[in-house]
Amino acid sequence: MEICVIGAGYVGLTTAAVLADLGHTICCVDTNSEKIKQLKRGEVPIYEPGLSELISKNKDRLTFSSKVVENIQKTAVIFIAVGTPSLADGRTDLTYIQSVVDEIAEGIKSYKTIITKSTVPPGTNENIYKMLKETGVDPKLFNVVSNPEFLREGSAISDMIKPDKIVVGKQQEDQKSLSVVKNIYKNINAPFIITSLNGAEMIKYTSNAFLATKISFINEIARICDKYNVNIEDVSKGIGTDPRISPHFLSSGIGYGGSCFPKDVRSLEHSALDRNVTPQLLQAVQAVNHSQVNLYIDKLSVFIDDFSEKTIAVLGVAFKPNTDDIRYSPAVSLIEKLSSLGSIVQTYDPKALLPLAMMEMVSQHIKLEQAIMNADCVVIATDWDEFKQLNWLKVKELMKGKYILDARNCIEPQVVRDAGLTYIGVARP
Numbered sequence: 356m357e358i359c360v361i362g363a364g365y366v367g368l369t370t371a372a373v374l375a376d377l378g379h380t381i382c383c384v385d386t387n388s389e390k391i392k393q394l395k396r397g398e399v400p401i402y403e404p405g406l407s408e409l410i411s412k413n414k415d416r417l418t419f420s421s422k423v424v425e426n427i428q429k430t431a432v433i434f435i436a437v438g439t440p441s442l443a444d445g446r447t448d449l450t451y452i453q454s455v456v457d458e459i460a461e462g463i464k465s466y467k468t469i470i471t472k473s474t475v476p477p478g479t480n481e482n483i484y485k486m487l488k489e490t491g492v493d494p495k496l497f498n499v500v501s502n503p504e505f506l507r508e509g510s511a512i513s514d515m516i517k518p519d520k521i522v523v524g525k526q527q528e529d530q531k532s533l534s535v536v537k538n539i540y541k542n543i544n545a546p547f548i549i550t551s552l553n554g555a556e557m558i559k560y561t562s563n564a565f566l567a568t569k570i571s572f573i574n575e576i577a578r579i580c581d582k583y584n585v586n587i588e589d590v591s592k593g594i595g596t597d598p599r600i601s602p603h604f605l606s607s608g609i610g611y612g613g614s615c616f617p618k619d620v621r622s623l624e625h626s627a628l629d630r631n632v633t634p635q636l637l638q639a640v641q642a643v644n645h646s647q648v649n650l651y652i653d654k655l656s657v658f659i660d661d662f663s664e665k666t667i668a669v670l671g672v673a674f675k676p677n678t679d680d681i682r683y684s685p686a687v688s689l690i691e692k693l694s695s696l697g698s699i700v701q702t703y704d705p706k707a708l709l710p711l712a713m714m715e716m717v718s719q720h721i722k723l724e725q726a727i728m729n730a731d732c733v734v735i736a737t738d739w740d741e742f743k744q745l746n747w748l749k750v751k752e753l754m755k756g757k758y759i760l761d762a763r764n765c766i767e768p769q770v771v772r773d774a775g776l777t778y779i780g781v782a783r784p
């Protein structure tokens with residue numbers, strides 16, 4: 356099939372590459388012409404394992420263009436994969452969705468199946484339908500489908516090729532779209548969950564909110580374990596064997612970040628409040644998450660009474676390993692906090708860069724050893740494999756002080772202690 360994917364970000368590029376790999380002919384469009392120029396040169400603007408290789412493997416079936424309207428005109432299937440960030444008040448900013456609707460309205464000359472992959476609040480796809488109708492587009496010319504995406508950054512390609520389900524939301528009277536979507540995904544082996552447009556949107560938010568809840572839950576339990584000298588890893592393992600609980604998303608640490616959980620939990624909170632539902636649990640999940648960075652700073656302050664002029668090496672900038680994404684990264688919040696307390700912060704990350712605005716006050720090093728050099732304390736802020744495998748004797752030689760704050764519970768405390776260093780963590784006796 357010929358498909359136009361709108362948006363060349365983490366989701367759009369992965370969708371384009373995977374659909375091309377499944378045999379479809381794809382044009383991936385983006386209004387950011389710099390990004391498109393880069394992609395045309397064969398450079399992938401983001402770091403996602405395997406993505407660059409998959410794009411180049413499928414280059415005969417995968418093209419890139421900044422001519423959005425022109426390419427919408429050419430294909431019968433359109434995927435929307437533009438960003439849906441947070442507004443200042445926590446509601447979802449639908450500006451990019453609106454601009455896509457305008458582009459589609461301009462480019463629609465023949466029948467289109469419009470498939471929304473972007474995460475949008477309940478009611479948005481119904482609104483897309485209404486907006487297109489209101490701009491004068493003949494409703495016989497299109498159907499709107501919600502097909503939310505559940506990929507994780509760092510494992511985006513395999514998550515999309517081997518999903519645990521394919522969620523399809525459609526209007527009841529729409530008799531055409533399901534077969535189109537099933538045809539697109541015919542070579543993917545996963546159950547279809549078919550529901551209404553609002554239903555599909557709610558499944559996406561509920562999934563992220565539930566996972567975020569697991570994380571805040573285990574982080575709260577870790578605070579209690581800390582006071583009773585209990586290892587949180589034992590507790591996670593102990594409860595995770597119960598299939599009703601499952602072992603996943605029970606790693607405690609400085610909290611969840613990334614481009615999805617923080618904004619989506621907030622957005623769902625607003626969707627609830629808009630209809631007079633008080634989402635007490637969602638609010639508590641966020642409150643716990645917001646205080647995680649301070650919890651770790653408090654832990655450190657038991658050992659460091661004055662942070663000013665202390666040299667602190669923060670290992671990790673990305674919100675999680677195997678990505679260069681720093682959106683809502685708790686590592687960045689931690690760096691900001693330490694820097695505001697007057698510490699000299701030296702960072703290192705294998706892929707992610709500090710935000711430009713922070714480059715003046717914080718140094719980012721190309722080599723891990725340079726970041727650790729003369730540090731009073733080393734903080735593990737992202738659980739990259741590289742940090743889990745550190746030679747602590749070597750680390751000790753490079754450091755001035757002896758404190759290691761493990762904000763991701765990814766290091767064996769005894770290994771650090773054996774090297775003559777002081778291990779600091781929450782609920783890691």
Ligand SMILES: NC(=O)c1ccc[n+]([C@@H]2O[C@H](COP(=O)([O-])OP(=O)(O)OC[C@H]3O[C@@H](n4cnc5c(N)ncnc54)[C@H](O)[C@@H]3O)[C@@H](O)[C@H]2O)c1
Binds near residue numbers: 366384437439475
């Ligand atoms: N990143 C993830 O892991 C992930 C996973 C699942 C779902 N999602 C959801 O998918 C959506 C996209 O997320 P992302 O991380 O890929 O975003 P992103 O910011 O990486 O990319 C979005 C792209 O859309 C482009 N764009 C904006 N307006 C446009 C327009 N009118 N026409 C053409 N291109 C336009 C932007 O230039 C940008 O390149 C969001 O709704 C997000 O919540 C993200």
Ligand SMILES: O=c1ccn([C@@H]2O[C@H](COP(=O)(O)OP(=O)(O)O[C@H]3O[C@H](CO)[C@@H](O)[C@H](O)[C@H]3O)[C@@H](O)[C@H]2O)c(=O)[nH]1
Binds near residue numbers: 609
């Ligand atoms: O036990 C855990 C698991 C994760 N995290 C943190 O939670 C955040 C999110 O991690 P993860 O879910 O792996 O990354 P994302 O790429 O943001 O993926 C989430 O958000 C996407 C966007 O909506 C969804 O598609 C995915 O299904 C959903 O997992 C990161 O900061 C992790 O460090 C923890 O603190 N403890």
